[in-house]
Amino acid sequence: MTVRAIQADLADPGEVQRISDEMRAMPVDMMVNNAGLAHYKPFADPPPAQAAELVDLNVLAPVLLTQAALPGMLARSRGTVINVASLLAFSGAVQAPFLPKRAVYAATKSFLVTFTQALAEVADRGVHVQVVCPGVVRSEFHSRQGLDMSAVPRMEPSQVVEASWTAPSFLEAVTSGKVGIHGITETASR
Numbered sequence: 001m002t003v004r005a006i007q008a009d010l011a012d013p014g015e016v017q018r019i020s021d022e023m024r025a026m027p028v029d030m031m032v033n034n035a036g037l038a039h040y041k042p043f044a045d046p047p048p049a050q051a052a053e054l055v056d057l058n059v060l061a062p063v064l065l066t067q068a069a070l071p072g073m074l075a076r077s078r079g080t081v082i083n084v085a086s087l088l089a090f091s092g093a094v095q096a097p098f099l100p101k102r103a104v105y106a107a108t109k110s111f112l113v114t115f116t117q118a119l120a121e122v123a124d125r126g127v128h129v130q131v132v133c134p135g136v137v138r139s140e141f142h143s144r145q146g147l148d149m150s151a152v153p154r155m156e157p158s159q160v161v162e163a164s165w166t167a168p169s170f171l172e173a174v175t176s177g178k179v180g181i182h183g184i185t186e187t188a189s190r
């Protein structure tokens with residue numbers, strides 16, 4: 001296996017285009033759309049540039065990068081696309097004081113859930129798609145925003161990866177009770 005690191009600002013559509021062009025020229029076996037930001041703030045507060053950054057990074061980049069990776073996967077009848085969403089994707093109707101102000105962030109993650117579910121159209125062509133919806137995870141995600149989450153129970157990143165790796169299909173998860181408060185991992189495969 002060959003691993004090549006490419007540095008890019010995925011909130012910059014021009015950079016995403018550059019990476020997409022490079023990806024089309026190489027065999028990509030697994031695409032993990034993980035980069036993400038939150039900018040938790042009341043919707044009226046953040047500068048429009050921050051709302052645009054969230055949509056560009058959390059929505060546009062995964063869509064365009066997946067589009068760049070898929071043709072090769074379909075040609076080889078093999079590949080995996082994993083989109084990292086969030087449990088907050090399902091939080092739109094919940095107004096609770098312990099939840100962050102998250103209108104744009106939560107909506108971008110809802111987009112990833114629906115996008116991935118519909119992308120299961122490729123599942124019968126050998127390409128696995130999965131959306132991962134973690135709860136709160138120990139990472140730099142909150143400290144980047146100046147939030148102290150030390151009092152909040154958090155998943156370890158390794159638990160998120162393990163849940164992704166060992167995920168049953170959504171139907172299996174529901175029937176076995178594995179859909180819980182730590183989040184949902186939904187996989188479509190043939």
Ligand SMILES: NC(=O)c1ccc[n+]([C@@H]2O[C@H](COP(=O)([O-])OP(=O)(O)OC[C@H]3O[C@@H](n4cnc5c(N)ncnc54)[C@H](OP(=O)(O)O)[C@@H]3O)[C@@H](O)[C@H]2O)c1
Pocket residue numbers: 008009010011012033034035036037057084085086087133134135136137138139140141142144
């Ligand atoms: N932590 C949580 O509680 C939690 C819960 C649910 C879902 N998630 C999701 O999990 C994913 C990973 O987040 P995390 O918890 O690991 O947070 P994190 O520690 O802040 O990591 C975020 C990652 O995104 C990258 N990134 C941010 N902006 C970027 C940009 N413009 N271009 C390229 N890369 C960029 C960062 O790269 P640099 O380090 O180089 O900036 C970093 O690797 C995100 O999609 C997040 O929405 C997190």
